[in-house]
Amino acid sequence: MPARVLRVVSHGGRVCGVEGIERGAGTRFRATAPLVIGADGRNSTIAQAVDAPYRRRGSASGAIVYGYFAGLPDDRYHWAYRPGATAGVVPTNDGLACVWAGTASTSFAEQRSVSLDPTFRSMLAAATPEVARSIGSASPVGTLRAYPGQGGWIRASAGPGWALVGDAAYFKDPITAHGITDALRDAELLARAVLDAPRTWHAQLDAIRDYERTRDRLSEPLFEITERIASYRWDLAELRGHLRELSKAMRPEVDALLQFDEMPAA
């Protein structure tokens, strides 16, 4: 039964469970566990409940407007950058492609109109006139959606009886399209750390703190370079350098992921 967690339950300074409500039935429940993991996204209830401190706060943020369109090539991605403007076409299911256009949050706030459609089309044309022409005046399937942007963070993600993964723990601007990879990576790192450690209270706490250190080591370079790209304060030559740096920042992560293949989880 899907449920919404409302609060954490603690005992003696240590988190030992959650209270929540079942969706639909509306029944309240309490569940106990040796470890409560907040994998509950950007507005994490668990992170707020344990008051997980921010280790880093980002200042750059980009806005994205996106929709799904038919009739575009379904065999390739298209990614476009122009000063102050980005866009992409991502083929998806049902013959549709996700078409997105981005700019700095401040610029989006200035140009946003009541209807998203003209804003989307002018943002798209600024980044890639070819794609703007190829969708012409076609309507999206479903509605256009806007993400106005939000500064990133890295939070403390390990404490007595609790841990955080995914956006709850570490969020960066979506311009580098890497949040899903990092959320899955960190879920795997945490699961392995916990399963590999002896089942004593201290060993488990050490294990989740090790997870947090590995998470920081792998994430900080990605966080830094995402900040620079999401600032939109670059020309195309600088952007090329930033994208090379992004590739470099991914290498330690790729090495860590390859090690997962060599060491099956306990």
Ligand SMILES: Cc1cc2nc3c(=O)[nH]c(=O)nc-3n(C[C@H](O)[C@H](O)[C@H](O)COP(=O)(O)OP(=O)(O)OC[C@H]3O[C@@H](n4cnc5c(N)ncnc54)[C@H](O)[C@@H]3O)c2cc1C
């Ligand atoms: C506009 C935009 C575009 C993006 N594009 C990309 C991309 O191209 N590639 C990429 O890799 N990443 C992208 N990302 C980032 C990516 O979406 C996130 O990094 C990723 O979804 C994080 O996963 P998560 O599981 O931590 O959080 P989420 O995907 O947010 O999942 C959290 C889950 O927890 C549930 N939840 C929340 N609160 C509670 C509660 N109190 N009780 C119970 N359940 C709860 C939510 O309902 C949700 O199901 C994009 C993000 C945005 C905003």
